[in-house]
Amino acid sequence: MVKKEILLIDGHGLAFRGFYALPENLCAEDGTPTNAILGFMNMLFKALDEWPSSGLAIFFDAKGPTARHLMFESYKGGRKPTPEGFKVQLPLIAELCEAMGLPVFSREGVEADDCIAATARACASDGCLVRILSADKDLFQTIDENIEVIRPSRGVTDFSLYDRRSFGEKYGFAPPLMADYLALTGDSVDNIPGVPGIGEKSAKELVGKFGSLEGIYENLETVAKARRSKLEENRELAFKCRELIVPQPTDAVPQEELEAKEPDVEKVLSLCAKLGLKKLAARFKSPEEVPAEEERGALSITEAKEVPLAELLKSGEIAAAREGEIFALADRSGRFAKFEPSRAEEAQALKEWGARGTLYLYGLRELLTEFPDMPLPPYERIRDLEAENYLLHPDRGGRSGIARAINMPLPEGRELALLLFGLCEALEREIAKDEKLERVMKEIDIPLSFTLAKMGRTGIHADAGMLSAVEGELAAHIAESETAIEEYVGEKINLSSPKQVARLLFETLRLPPIKKNKSGFSTDASVLEELAKLPEPLCTVPRKIIEYREESKLQSGFVQPFLKLAREGGGLIHSTFDHLATGTGRLASRDPNVQNMPVFGEWAERFRECFTPRSEEHIFVAADYSQIELRVLAHFSGEGKLIESFRDGRDVHAETASWVFGLPSDEITPEQRRFAKTVNFGLIYGMSAFGLAQRLGIPRPTAARIVDRYFAVLPKVKEYISGSIAEAKAKGHTSSIFGRIRPLSEVSTIEGRGNNPLDRVAVNSPIQSTASDIAKIALMKFDLALEKAFPSAMTILQVHDSIVCECRREDAEGVEKLLVDTMEAEEVLAVPLKAEPKRSASLKGL
Incomplete structure (x- = not known):
């Protein structure tokens, strides 16, 4: 018996896809945009031609809230406003469909997806073969023996048909588990956040291996540590997301209503004439009415x-x-x-x-x-x-x-x-x-592309011979560390295995465990650092493990990959400098990351010493902005004490210590200055009294008193912090001095990090964004000036607040002056900018 075939169409989704798939300049004579209409009709008739069906229906979302809005307050709240050009076309699409005799459904308080799912399942249970045409991945959940999903795969020209077999080949799990998969990855279109840090690849592996969310969380101890921590922190969010994705119960459309009616040809042709839809009109005219040029490829996709x-x-x-x-x-x-x-x-x-x-x-x-x-x-x-x-x-x-x-x-x-x-x-x-936002694009982000591309092509020189020597010595030292630990404890241990290290420390050596995780006692860096403070000989092995881990990380993460790149590049390493990669606007570096090279320790110095100018006649000249983020804080807060300190060129950390501890500046100890410095920078990054206590190694009440005293003597800083949080939440985004924004609803990288993570973003993003744009402007201006004044010199690096160039030794003084003058010339803050220069024959000295 041949099954009755039914086609259910997600009208809203197809119209939206058509809107972006075809040029926006497609308009009727009266200026009404028609790109969404054309895109929708192209997809509709392609599907009707390829999958003829005896029953069909087109579903649209109704205006107003649905059950999901009650379940999740911010549901779809993060979506951009619907483009006006799309809003105009949606009712015209529905009107055209109805005029063509196609059943159109829109149910108040019910999303189209839910109505499609309910109708598909009802028809499938009656033995029909149902195909759903939609760009929405949510509807993959409905696939079963009698339900298939047609999904546009490229523009409005290509479709992919998914049944149970093809779906399984693509995703590696059964269709009903699509809800669990999307609960992990999220869906930005519907403002469903998913689990931060879990991407498509990770979600496929997890769902493919464990099945549902319940299966994943029951087996969490077997999941890799990085993924496990993300899942643990966001358990409630994951299940809430799945609840939003699973189709909500609603009544199915009766089969008898899924029948096309005779079209109202006169109305169709009238609408087509009004909208300039000649190819659509050709489908409803008799052959003698259709000119030859219209007959050919009627309603075919707009061809270039x-x-x-x-x-x-x-x-x-x-x-x-x-x-x-x-x-x-x-x-x-x-x-x-x-x-x-x-x-x-x-x-x-x-x-x-x-x-x-x-x-x-x-x-x-x-x-x-x-x-x-x-x-x-x-x-x-x-x-x-x-x-x-x-x-x-x-x-x-x-x-x-x-x-x-x-x-x-x-x-x-x-x-x-x-x-x-x-x-x-x-x-x-x-x-x-936003005039300021437009200036950021035209005066920073677009022209900066030229500078960064040039800097990446220039590259930085690395001495492959020196790197090779460091690699050999480091390998020998790592092997010695392994042997020393083995001889000390009397057994061979895989120091890269947290389980074996935990057994060694807490069972064999019986050291006190500091904290636990899902798989047992933790051996992370903070635990080892605490164990290393124990008296001899208890601290011996923890210290050696710390040393081993640091050396292994340096070897595998830096020395070996940089050596490989140096050899492949003839001694030059070319990084990609990306100014469109971070939420705050800070410059990023990748392939390889030359902004994150190790700085502290003997081996880090040996590694940095391998990066040298291209010849002995050249030298590195660099300059670093002094305390630029604190200067931005002084500007934003208007705190008189900070502003005066910077304007007078005084040591702001010693001054802060003087204010906090109530002592003259010349009586401040190095330890008190260190405390003040930690507070100054910690507050920018949202550090609490608890975090300060941990960082300084002092009791929490003492740390709390320091913070209270700090805000008592610098009240405008406290006002700025609370005010910036309130302003950002009211506007929905942060703003820098230059006008760069960061929408709070789109920030996902801070989910789960302590209390009020968005508050920290609201405070820090304007500061970090302003500081980074100041540095980027200086980089552009300096590189242009350097090319004119010293043609043989070259800009090679920007590491956050510092700029590094390479020049002939005899030009170093002039290049240094040009660099410092350029960096200090930007007058956007209420306090002066200060750049501190350095020269060196390797990165070690910078």
């Missing part, structure tokens, strides 16, 4: 037309996207051309166009790094989708962040080039609402 490069370059605005070693260029009319940077005549043509044109792209810094000779317009006429998205959503940057926002993977090549105009303009409208 390839034209010669010279023809395309007549356009004033062009979008570019990589296709391997060439580029696809497109204009707003949907035309495209291929551009090969290696062809001199094409490069010259693009260069001439760049003198007048505006370029849209994704990933300016990466393009400049990989294609340094590619001719581009001045940065003022470059629109970078990556930078624009980061500016609005710094905690949701990159391709994955944009993909979550538009509910589809960001394509590549020609398809991306065609999308760039609409995507960029949607973001630019949001940015343009």
Whole structure:
């Protein structure tokens, strides 16, 4: 017996996908946008043509709250406001569907997904074969023997059909467990946070191995430590997320209502004429009414037309996207051309166009790094989708962040080039609402891409011979440490195994356990440090294990990978400096991370000594901002004592100690200054009295008195802390002096870290963001000035608040003065900036 086939369509989701998949400049004669309508209709008829069904229905979300909003107060609260261009088109889509005789359903207080799930299961239980057309992963839960899901996989042209077999091949677990998977990964579209730090790969492994959340938490002791701690801290959140994802019970639509009716042809044609939908109209006209050009490919996806490069370059605005070693260029009319940077005549043509044109792209810094000779317009006429998205959503940057926002993977090549105009303009409208935010993009983030790409290409020199020698000596020392411990305890221990180390310390040596975790007694760094304080000989083994771990980490994490890169790069190591990667706007470094090289200890010094100028005639010149974040705090708080101290060039930590302890500055001991310094910096990062007590090794009541005294003598600092928290929560985001924002609803990296983690973000982000932008502005200005004044010199590093360059020894004095003057020239704070210079023949001295 042939099963009755039914197609259930997620109307809202498909319309939303169509809105972002087609250019925003598609409009009717009266200016009504039509990209969502065209995208929806393309997907609808492609599905109807490919999967003819005897029953169908299209479901839309109704306005107003649903049961989920009552369950989870912030449900969908973090979504960006619905674009006005989309709002206009949604009712037109529903009106067109109804005019075409297609059953349309929208139920007050019920989400479309829930109604689709209930209807699918009811029809499947009656023996029907049900297919659900949706871009929403939630509906994968419904897949069973008689339910399949059709999901757009690329733009509005390609679909993937998932049944139980294909779903299992892709995800590695059964469809009903999709709710558990999404509870871990989260769903930014619906503002479902998931478990912070658990990505798609980890979630697949966990659900594939243990099944449901219950299975995962029952077997938590077998999960790797890093994942286990994240899961432990967010147990309640995980189950709450799953509750939001599982379909809510609701009545199914009766099968008899899933029947298409005769279309109201007159109304369809009237709407098509109004909206300029000629290809849709062609489906409802008799053959003699349809002109030949309309008949061909009726309602086919908007196809880009390839034209010669010279023809395309007549356009004033062009979008570019990589296709391997060439580029696809497109204009707003949907035309495209291929551009090969290696062809001199094409490069010259693009260069001439760049003198007048505006370029849209994704990933300016990466393009400049990989294609340094590619001719581009001045940065003022470059629109970078990556930078624009980061500016609005710094905690949701990159391709994955944009993909979550538009509910589809960001394509590549020609398809991306065609999308760039609409995507960029949607973001630019949001940015343009804030003049300061627009300036951050135009004056910092876009031009900084040129500086960072150049710095990455320049690289830093590493002496491979010296690194090789350090590797050999370090390996020998690690082996000696292992042997020494083995001889001391009389047995061989795998020092990389926490279980074996715990057994050695707490069973064999009977040392006092400090704390427990799920798998037993902890042997983390804090435990070993406490055990190392025990009297001899009890402290011997803990100290040796600390030494072993530090040496092993340095060897595997730094010496070996940097040696490999130095050999591959002919002595030069090229890092990627990324200014679009951190929530606060701080510059990041990766592949490798040259900002996080070890500093303290004998081996760290030996390692840093291996990084030298390119020749003996060269030297490193660097300068570091002195206490820049405290200076920003002084500016934000308006605290007179801090401002006066910085303006007079006094030692702010000694001054703080003097105020807190009520002693003259010249009577402050080094220990009291250390206490004050810890308090000064700790408060910026939200340190409590408990944390201060731990850091200083003093009783908690003593630490609490120090904090109280600090705020008593610096009351405006306390006012700033409480005021910045209230202001950020009222606005929904933090703001720096320059106008850089950080939406609190999107911050996920601090979940579970003690009390009031968002309060710490509200206090610290404006300070750290302001300090980092000051440093980035100085970096740009210095690099430009250095190139003009000292052409042989080069900027090679920025490590947070410091800038490092390499120059000839005879130029060192002039380069140092230029560096210090440039760093101190930015006048945005109520206190002066101070840069402290250094020179050295290796990174060891910086």
